[in-house]
Every structure is written in C-alpha cells, then in structure tokens.
Amino acid sequence: MSYSLQRRGFLKGALAAGALVPLAACAGGGDPEETPTDAATTEETTSQETTSEETAPTDSNNPFGLEVPSEVEAIIFNGGYGIAYAEFAGGIVEKTHDGVTVSVSPTTQVAQELQPRFTGGNPPDVIDNAGAGKIGLGAIVDQLEDLNEVVDAPNLEGTPIRDTLYAGALEPGIVSGKQVALNYVLTVFGLWYSASLFEENGWTPPKTWDEALELGAKAKEAGKYLFLWGLEAADYYGEMAITSAIKEGGHEVRTALDNLEPDCWSHPAIQDVLTKIKECVDNGYFKPGGSGTQFTAAQASWSNAQEALLYPSGAWIENEMKEQTAEDFQMTGTPVPTVSTSSALPFEAIHSAADEPYIVPSQGANVAGGKEFMRAMLSQEAAANFAETILSPTIVKDTIPEDAFGSTALASQISMLGGAGDDIFTWRFNAYYGMGPDHVQAWNSFLDGQLDVAAMTQALQDVTDRVANDDAIEKYDPVQ
Amino acid sequence: MTTESTTKVEGGGDIPAAPAAGPIPANPPKRRRGGRWTFDKVSFMAVFLGVPLIIYLGLVIYPFIQAVHYSFTNWRGFEPISQADYVWFDNYIYLFNDPKFMQALGNNILLAIFLPLITIILALVLAIVITMGGPSHGNVRGIKGAGFYRVVSFFPYVIPGIVIGFMWRLLLDPSAGFVNGILTAIGLEQFENFAWLGDARTAMPVSMFVIIWGFVGFYMLLFIAAIKAVPAEIYEAVRIDGAGRFVTAVRVTVPLIRDNIQTAYIYMGIMAMDAFIYMSALNPRGGPQFTTLVMSQELFNTAFGGNNLWGRASAMGVVLAGVTLAFAAVVFLVNRLTGGKDTVKY
Numbered sequence: 001m002s003y004s005l006q007r008r009g010f011l012k013g014a015l016a017a018g019a020l021v022p023l024a025a026c027a028g029g030g031d032p033e034e035t036p037t038d039a040a041t042t043e044e045t046t047s048q049e050t051t052s053e054e055t056a057p058t059d060s061n062n063p064f065g066l067e068v069p070s071e072v073e074a075i076i077f078n079g080g081y082g083i084a085y086a087e088f089a090g091g092i093v094e095k096t097h098d099g100v101t102v103s104v105s106p107t108t109q110v111a112q113e114l115q116p117r118f119t120g121g122n123p124p125d126v127i128d129n130a131g132a133g134k135i136g137l138g139a140i141v142d143q144l145e146d147l148n149e150v151v152d153a154p155n156l157e158g159t160p161i162r163d164t165l166y167a168g169a170l171e172p173g174i175v176s177g178k179q180v181a182l183n184y185v186l187t188v189f190g191l192w193y194s195a196s197l198f199e200e201n202g203w204t205p206p207k208t209w210d211e212a213l214e215l216g217a218k219a220k221e222a223g224k225y226l227f228l229w230g231l232e233a234a235d236y237y238g239e240m241a242i243t244s245a246i247k248e249g250g251h252e253v254r255t256a257l258d259n260l261e262p263d264c265w266s267h268p269a270i271q272d273v274l275t276k277i278k279e280c281v282d283n284g285y286f287k288p289g290g291s292g293t294q295f296t297a298a299q300a301s302w303s304n305a306q307e308a309l310l311y312p313s314g315a316w317i318e319n320e321m322k323e324q325t326a327e328d329f330q331m332t333g334t335p336v337p338t339v340s341t342s343s344a345l346p347f348e349a350i351h352s353a354a355d356e357p358y359i360v361p362s363q364g365a366n367v368a369g370g371k372e373f374m375r376a377m378l379s380q381e382a383a384a385n386f387a388e389t390i391l392s393p394t395i396v397k398d399t400i401p402e403d404a405f406g407s408t409a410l411a412s413q414i415s416m417l418g419g420a421g422d423d424i425f426t427w428r429f430n431a432y433y434g435m436g437p438d439h440v441q442a443w444n445s446f447l448d449g450q451l452d453v454a455a456m457t458q459a460l461q462d463v464t465d466r467v468a469n470d471d472a473i474e475k476y477d478p479v480q
Numbered sequence: 481m482t483t484e485s486t487t488k489v490e491g492g493g494d495i496p497a498a499p500a501a502g503p504i505p506a507n508p509p510k511r512r513r514g515g516r517w518t519f520d521k522v523s524f525m526a527v528f529l530g531v532p533l534i535i536y537l538g539l540v541i542y543p544f545i546q547a548v549h550y551s552f553t554n555w556r557g558f559e560p561i562s563q564a565d566y567v568w569f570d571n572y573i574y575l576f577n578d579p580k581f582m583q584a585l586g587n588n589i590l591l592a593i594f595l596p597l598i599t600i601i602l603a604l605v606l607a608i609v610i611t612m613g614g615p616s617h618g619n620v621r622g623i624k625g626a627g628f629y630r631v632v633s634f635f636p637y638v639i640p641g642i643v644i645g646f647m648w649r650l651l652l653d654p655s656a657g658f659v660n661g662i663l664t665a666i667g668l669e670q671f672e673n674f675a676w677l678g679d680a681r682t683a684m685p686v687s688m689f690v691i692i693w694g695f696v697g698f699y700m701l702l703f704i705a706a707i708k709a710v711p712a713e714i715y716e717a718v719r720i721d722g723a724g725r726f727v728t729a730v731r732v733t734v735p736l737i738r739d740n741i742q743t744a745y746i747y748m749g750i751m752a753m754d755a756f757i758y759m760s761a762l763n764p765r766g767g768p769q770f771t772t773l774v775m776s777q778e779l780f781n782t783a784f785g786g787n788n789l790w791g792r793a794s795a796m797g798v799v800l801a802g803v804t805l806a807f808a809a810v811v812f813l814v815n816r817l818t819g820g821k822d823t824v825k826y
Contacts, residue, residue, distance in 0.1 A: 289654025434786020
C-alpha cells in the first residue's frame with residue numbers, strides 16, 4: 001500500500017513539473033555518490049525548459065520550472081522565530097508567480113506531524129525541520145532534494161544565491177556530500193550581559209576564566225550570582241564549555257568531539273574549562289536550584305530580575321526574552337572566555353552556525369514549488385524582512401543596516417562576527433546524533449554540584465561512546 | 481423433592497421456548513446447538529459480536545502485531561517499511577544491554593511497586609473513614625462532613641494529568657515556588673532554592689507524591705462505592721458482636737471488597753508502567769541522573785529524539801507491554817495465593 005502511494009506521489013511530482021526530468025533528478029538525488037555539479041544542474045534546467053511546453057516562464061524568474069497555477073505547501077516550525085517571516089516569503093512567491101498559492105502552516109512537532117506523510121509518500125513541499133521534535137536528517141537523507149540547484153539559481157534580484165551567502169553557511173546542511181538542508185538563520189553564540197548594569201558597577205565582561213572568577217566574587221559582593229541556568233537549557237553551558245575549549249586547544253578539540261573519538265572529553269583544554277566551571281560552582285557563583293527551574297523562568301531572573309550577571313546562549317535570547325527584559329537592559333553579547341591568554345584561537349573567535357534547516361522532500365507534490373519558496377526566502381527582500389522583524393541575521397549577507405535597527409544585541413552580533421574574522425567555527429555531533437537530552441542531564445548534575453570534573457567527563461564520554469558504538473545510527477563522514 | 485424438581489423443569493422450559501413445552505426431551509441436541517439462524521439472531525451477533533471483534537482485531541490486535549513486526553527491523557520511520565531490513569533480535573539485545581533503558585525499566589518497576597501500594601492504602605483509609613468512621617452508636621456512618629471530603633478529594637482527578645504535572649512543577653519551583661516559600665517562611669532555611677525535582681535524592685519520591693495526589697481521590701470514590709454495596713446488616717452484626725472500627729475495617733471491609741482492590745491495584749500498576757504524562761511534565765528530560773526516566777519517555781526519545789530509530793522504539797513498546805502483562809499476572813497470582821479465590825460472600 002505504501003508503495004502505490006509512493007508511486008502516486010512521484011507521479012504527482014512529475015505532473016507538477018510538467019516533464020519527466022524531475023523524475024530523473026529524484027533518482028539521481030538519491031545516489032550519494034552522484035552530486036550534481038553546477039554544469040549538470042544548468043543542463044537539467046535547460047533541457048527541462050525546452051521539453052516542457054506547458055510551463056510558460058522559461059526565464060531566470062522561474063529556474064525550477066514551477067507550474068502555474070499550482071499550490072505550494074510549507075510546514076514551518078513555530079518556535080522563537082514564529083512563522084510570519086515564512087508567510088512573508090510565501091507572499092513573495094505568490095506575487096512573483098501569479099496563480100501560485102502558498103500555504104504556510106505552523107507546527108511545533110515536526111517529526112510527529114510529518115512521519116505519516118513521509119511514510120505515505122506525500123510529504124509537504126518544503127519543511128522548516130527545527131525544534132526539539134525535528135526529524136533526524138540521517139533518517140530521511142535519501143528522501144531529500146539536493147538543494148545545490150537552489151543555491152546555484154539566481155535570487156529574485158538576479159545575483160546567484162551562492163554569492164549572497166555568508167561563508168560556511170551551507171556546510172551544516174551537507175550530509176554525505178549532498179546539500180540536503182539550507183540552514184536559514186545565522187546564530188551567533190556568546191555570553192550575554194546587560195551593558196547598562198556592567199557600566200553602572202564598573203564591571204567588564206571576562207576574557208579569561210580567571211577574570212570570570214574575579215567577576216564572580218564581585219557579583220557576590222553585590223548580592224548577585226555570576227551565572228544561572230534552567231533545567232531544559234542546562235546544555236547552554238555545554239555549548240559555552242565546548243566553545244571555550246576549542247578556542248583554548250584549537251580545532252583538534254572540535255574534530256575529536258565531532259568524530260566521536262574515544263576519550264575526546266579528556267582533552268586537556270576541555271578538562272581545564274570544566275575545572276574552571278567547577279570552581280565557579282564550588283564558589284557559589286551559580287544560582288542554586290537551576291536543575292528544578294523551568295528555563296524561561298530562569299532566564300527571566302537573569303534578564304528581568306537581574307539576579308545573575310552572565311548567561312551563555314545563542315543570539316535568539318533577545319527575541320525569546322523580549323517581553324521579560326528589564327528596561328534599559330542593553331543586552332549585549334561577548335565572546336566566551338578562554339582559559340589562558342595564550343590560547344590557540346584568539347579570544348575574539350566565536351561559535352556561529354547557520355540553523356533552522358529547511359528541507360525539500362523529493363516526493364513532495366510540488367518539488368519545484370518547494371525550491372521556489374526557498375529562492376524567495378533567500379531573496380534580499382525576505383532576508384531583510386527577517387533581520388528587521390526577528391532582529392537576527394540570516395545566512396544572506398548585507399541585510400542589516402549600520403544602526404542594527406536600534407538593537408544592542410544585534411549590533412553586538414555583527415561586531416562579534418566582524419571581530420572574529422575567519423575564526424568562526426561550529427560543530428554538529430550533539431545536534432546530529434540527538435545527544436541534547438543526555439547532555440542536558442549531565443550539565444544539570446554538574447552545575448548542581450552533584451558531579452565532580454572526573455564524573456562529568458565520564459558522563460559526557462558515555463554519551464559519546466553510546467552513539468559511537470551504536471551500529472543502528474549511521475555516522476556522518478569524518479569532520480576535518 | 482418432587483415439587484422442587486417440577487419447579488426446576490417449569491422454570492427451565494419457560495424461558496427458552498414457551499410454546500414448545502411438549503417436545504423438550506424429544507430433540508435436546510438441536511436445542512443445544514441454538515436453533516435456526518433467524519435474522520434476529522444473525523443481526524444480533526453481527527452487531528454485538530462481529531463489530532466489536534472487527535474493531536478489536538483492527539485497532540488492538542493488528543497494531544500490536546505490527547509493533548512486534550517493526551521491532552524486528554531497523555525501520556527509521558520515514559521510509560516505507562518495505563525498505564527496512566530485518567535485524568531480528570538486535571533491538572532487544574541492545575535494550576537489555578543499554579544501561580539507560582534498564583534504568584528506565586527499574587524506575588518503572590519502582591513506580592509499579594510503590595504507586596499502587598501507597599495510593600490504595602491511602603484511598604482505602606480515606607474511604608473507610610468517610611463511610612464508617614462516624615460515631616459508634618446508631619447506624620454505621622462516616623465522619624461528620626463526609627460528603628464534603630468526598631467531593632473535595634475527587635477534585636485532583638478532574639484535572640488533566642498534564643496540568644497536574646505543570647502545576648506541581650510551578651509549586652515546586654526552587655526560588656519562586658509555593659512549597660519552598662512555605663518551608664523557608666517557617667524557618668527551614670536549607671530549602672531556599674532547593675530543587676525538589678532537580679536533586680537525585682528527591683526527584684523520584686516527589687514525582688510519586690504528585691501522581692498519588694492526582695489519583696487517590698478517584699480510588700477513594702471507587703472504594704466508597706464498593707463499601708456502600710456491602711449490606712448494612714453485616715456491619716450491624718459485627719458491631720453487636722463487639723468489633724471495634726479498626727477490626728471491622730481490616731477483617732470485614734477489606735475482605736469483602738477484595739475484588740475491587742485487586743482491580744484498582746492492576747489499574748494503578750498499568751498507570752505506573754506508563755506514567756508518561758506526569759513524568760514528562762515534571763521532569764521533561766528524565767530527571768537528575770535519569771532517576772525519573774520511564775520507559776515510555778525513552779521510547780518517545782528513541783522515536784522522535786533526533787535519531788528516529790523506530791524499530792528500536794517498537795521493541796521498547798513490546799518490552800513495556802510485556803512487563804505490564806507480567807505485572808497484572810503477578811497481582812492475580814498473589815491475590816490467588818493469598819486466598820483471594822475463596823471470596824468472602826455476603
């Protein structure tokens with residue numbers, strides 16, 4: 001039964017494009033060996049244009065042969081960014097192609113909602129596969145379009161999309177050599193603080209862990225804590241620790257973690273960072289009780305009650321806490337501390353990654369529509385709209401003006417990106433292999449003081465080993 | 481003797497076929513087979529036997545067989561099942577060697593031991609107090625205001641489980657919660673910022689408390705109904721014989737409602753084997769050092785937590801079902817061995 005449905009899905013996809021070419025493209029996309037080159041893509045597009053007579057527009061305004069009229073279905077994760085920005089992009093598609101309708105629907109549980117549709121062979125045309133309930137890319141990699149075709153197409157303004165993106169923005173979406181996802185939002189990770197509070201007290205954000213400990217002592221005098229955390233987001237401290245360790249020990253720390261190497265958590269740089277964090281815990285610089293506090297409630301006692309000075313997070317924190325931030329807080333980000341002043345990467349190095357992975361299933365009824373939706377998302381107009389409404393940059397360059405729409409957080413992100421230069425890195429092992437819940441677990445216990453450094457190292461190593469030794473989980477190609 | 485036998489024959493003959501009173505002994509086999517297939521009989525069987533059977537087969541048995549089938553594969557859930565490979569018992573072997581799953585199983589067993597026990601004892605005590613804790617003269621009746629207590633203690637059961645979970649999570653919030661507010665106000669300073677659900681020593685007992693809080697009222701009502709069904713004469717006789725309230729409760733009431741207790745025990749045990757809603761509301765990530773992680777949570781994580789291992793998740797489901805059935809069997813067996821078969825009759 002599932003077979004016939006699948007075949008029907010294929011036929012629908014073929015009809016929508018008005019030619020048999022997409023079928024060949026689908027079949028080709030399934031083979032990880034055969035990554036379509038730029039030339040092949042162009043050739044495909046051309047042949048499609050000549051063979052499909054009923055698809056009217058053959059110009060660069062319709063590079064994927066989107067049929068008019070047709071319907072495009074987009075399922076968007078409704079998290080911190082909402083779905084208004086995707087509806088905006090949908091509007092652009094409808095405006096560009098008169099007769100095409102785009103339906104944009106929200107979801108908070110991507111995998112749960114879409115699993116039956118994938119199995120049944122009728123997935124939506126484009127999906128924002130994000131949030132805690134996202135579909136593991138490893139489980140569906142064979143069922144996704146190679147989005148190089150989108151990246152090589154011209155954007156709505158006429159420039160090839162590839163030339164408009166930040167360097168490295170495409171990497172997180174590559175699995176087994178195939179561009180299965182386009183991660184849309186550029187996230188800058190750092191340590192966030194209230195610039196006004198720091199100025200008032202004459203504090204400066206710490207550049208090393210020793211400075212952080214000094215600041216912790218000063219915070220204690222002022223009746224505040226250095227850090228606080230919330231149950232579900234305890235692994236934000238894991239993000240901070242990994243970033244700090246990579247800056248201290250260099251990229252070998254990152255590759256060891258990403259490649260699930262044995263004893264990777266015992267690397268001296270990681271050990272040094274864990275030891276420093278443990279010192280903060282032991283000195284009482286962490287607000288106790290975080291392991292039983294809902295995370296946004298905890299974050300509010302940083303951003304609103306100002307009980308703690310620093311909070312490690314991604315740049316979404318400003319938007320997330322918008323309603324619960326003290327007046328004139330002046331939320332500002334800074335790179336996380338290093339262990340020594342002679343670290344392998346400079347203090348300015350940051351963890352920044354494109355997130356919010358958009359995917360286009362090969363069996364969607366309107367594959368061309370899904371791609372056209374992505375092309376609209378990557379237009380200057382849609383990207384600028386995202387930056388302005390969400391106060392976060394997308395992977396599209398040059399969409400944020402000098403004044404950063406008056407947001408201190410966004411301005412600091414831009415200056416962090418600028419200061420880092422080429423020292424921008426990211427990793428994928430924890431998200432890709434779904435280690436989040438296990439890391440949350442370990443970090444809660446560590447920040448609570450229930451685990452010492454050795455036990456914490458063991459706990460994290462157990463999580464890594466568990467995945468490394470599990471043959472049911474296929475691994476991505478080793479990271480360099 | 482003769483009168484007795486006549487009445488029996490008359491009674492027996494009257495009910496099945498009144499007009500054919502004569503040929504009863506002539507063709508008894510035909511009678512036993514149920515007679516002709518009338519439309520009445522066929523439609524009755526179709527509606528009351530056929531339909532439920534089809535629904536049961538389609539919605540209960542088939543999915544269960546399907547789950548067992550999936551548990552032998554490495555299905556990831558997002559491709560047609562025909563594309564998955566058979567790995568046979570690999571999933572099961574993995575589960576029984578996986579410390580995390582075994583811990584979850586252990587947590588479920590803890591719940592299955594303590595939740596029914598505590599809930600039922602509490603519910604029984606309350607039910608007995610409400611029905612027969614009143615004055616020792618006059619009719620056997622409950623304490624003053626029994627009706628009020630009965631309604632009030634049923635309230636928690638009316639609230640959905642997920643709401644109970646979130647409500648208690650807020651009450652137990654370390655710095656802003658009601659519980660720690662009270663404790664610190666009465667001078668117990670050590671509970672300032674104490675994370676009841678974040679400490680490995682307290683997370684499980686506190687979670688159990690919340691679940692019991694949610695269920696005790698329901699089982700109390702169940703037992704009240706059972707106790708009310710016991711004829712009042714028995715209690716009067718017991719009282720005339722000089723038995724006190726405690727002896728009456730333990731030696732008379734409990735044996736008389738034993739079947740209800742067994743049913744309640746099994747229901748509560750099945751709940752404990754699941755406990756998904758309460759546990760994921762109270763401690764969404766499985767609790768400190770996974771001390772409150774239950775199998776259903778781990779099943780959910782395996783299916784939806786990033787790796788989408790549906791074959792393995794199905795195997796967890798099968799183990800969960802097996803353990804639940806085993807629990808029910810143990811309760812039946814214990815009840816039988818302790819003399820539950822020779823039920824006390826009234």
